Amino acid sequence: MGLTDSGKNNSAEEHARRVRDMFARISRRYDLLNHLLSVNIDKRWRRRVVEKLEPLVSHESRILDVACGTGDLSIALFENIGARVTGVDFCRPMLERAARKQMGIAFVEGDALQLPFDNEIFDAVTIAFGLRNLSSVEQGLGALRRVLKANGRAAILEFSRPVVPGFRLLAAAYCTRVLPRIGGMISGSRSAYEYLPDSVSRFPDQEKLSAMMSEAGFADISFENLTGGIAALHTGRRSGTDFSL
Ligand SMILES: C[S@@+](CC[C@H](N)C(=O)[O-])C[C@H]1O[C@@H](n2cnc3c(N)ncnc32)[C@H](O)[C@@H]1O
Numbered sequence: 001m002g003l004t005d006s007g008k009n010n011s012a013e014e015h016a017r018r019v020r021d022m023f024a025r026i027s028r029r030y031d032l033l034n035h036l037l038s039v040n041i042d043k044r045w046r047r048r049v050v051e052k053l054e055p056l057v058s059h060e061s062r063i064l065d066v067a068c069g070t071g072d073l074s075i076a077l078f079e080n081i082g083a084r085v086t087g088v089d090f091c092r093p094m095l096e097r098a099a100r101k102q103m104g105i106a107f108v109e110g111d112a113l114q115l116p117f118d119n120e121i122f123d124a125v126t127i128a129f130g131l132r133n134l135s136s137v138e139q140g141l142g143a144l145r146r147v148l149k150a151n152g153r154a155a156i157l158e159f160s161r162p163v164v165p166g167f168r169l170l171a172a173a174y175c176t177r178v179l180p181r182i183g184g185m186i187s188g189s190r191s192a193y194e195y196l197p198d199s200v201s202r203f204p205d206q207e208k209l210s211a212m213m214s215e216a217g218f219a220d221i222s223f224e225n226l227t228g229g230i231a232a233l234h235t236g237r238r239s240g241t242d243f244s245l
Helices: 003-037 040-054 072-081 092-100 137-147 165-187 190-202 206-215
Strands: 062-066 084-089 106-109 122-128 150-160 218-226 233-236
Touching: 003 040, 003 092, 003 165, 040 072, 040 084, 040 122, 062 072, 062 137, 072 092, 072 122, 084 092, 092 106, 092 137, 092 165, 122 137, 137 150, 137 206, 150 190, 150 206, 165 190, 165 206, 206 218, 206 233
Parallel strands: 062 084, 062 122, 084 106, 122 150
Antiparallel strands: 150 233, 218 233
16 A cells, blocks of 8 residues: 555655654764774775765865765865865754864755755765665655756765675674674664664665666766775766756
8 A cells, every 4th residue: 555645755754853863862973983883994985985076076166965964075075175065964963063073164954855955056966875864765866966057966975785795794794783782882872773784775786776866867877886885986967957947
């Protein structure tokens, strides 16, 4: 049986509320746990986003970092490219941490599915470990596309499907056994670190996400696997302009 429209809206709102509350609960320990649980590999992944975008934008470009959280990617973009960076997230405690780290970036409270920006104003959009948390990946991609100028670039960094089978098993064991234990102990919220592998397992793999980007109106889509596919960086270009009569 399908949900009615209002049923869908309610469950999307409920999902958003739960995700927001969860990040609020772990915000204090979020950075520490990111670096600890990934043995600092997360920093290298975000740097790769910067390297990928650097040749495609300039210091005059406007870049939007969606679901920016505590701002590490926004800051890497700002410091390395020198672009005008805006970070947006719907969890205030995460944003407050971001704002304390770097004054040169506009950190804005807002929902990734209803971005509080006009159409076609950014030269590039990024989203790191955010798309997986949205109630609808399709709507998230549509929202990214809406705010991009024609030919603007999107870069999506997200957990993905490890490409080597043995490594896949190892990564799954780490995520389901080790991560919730350490994450729970340090953040005080074991459920947040149980949610992580759960949400990763439901997220589209590399090929599927590429296909979804294409359906959402991106062209020149490519991806690279990071650390054997534990994460993947997808990029695409907004194709065409929408004409509404
Ligand atoms: C795993 S964190 C990633 C933060 C940051 N991008 C990074 O690389 O560390 C996910 C972030 O997505 C945000 N988020 C989830 N759903 C969102 C939504 N619908 N709108 C805005 N932010 C959202 C959360 O508040 C959280 O800060």
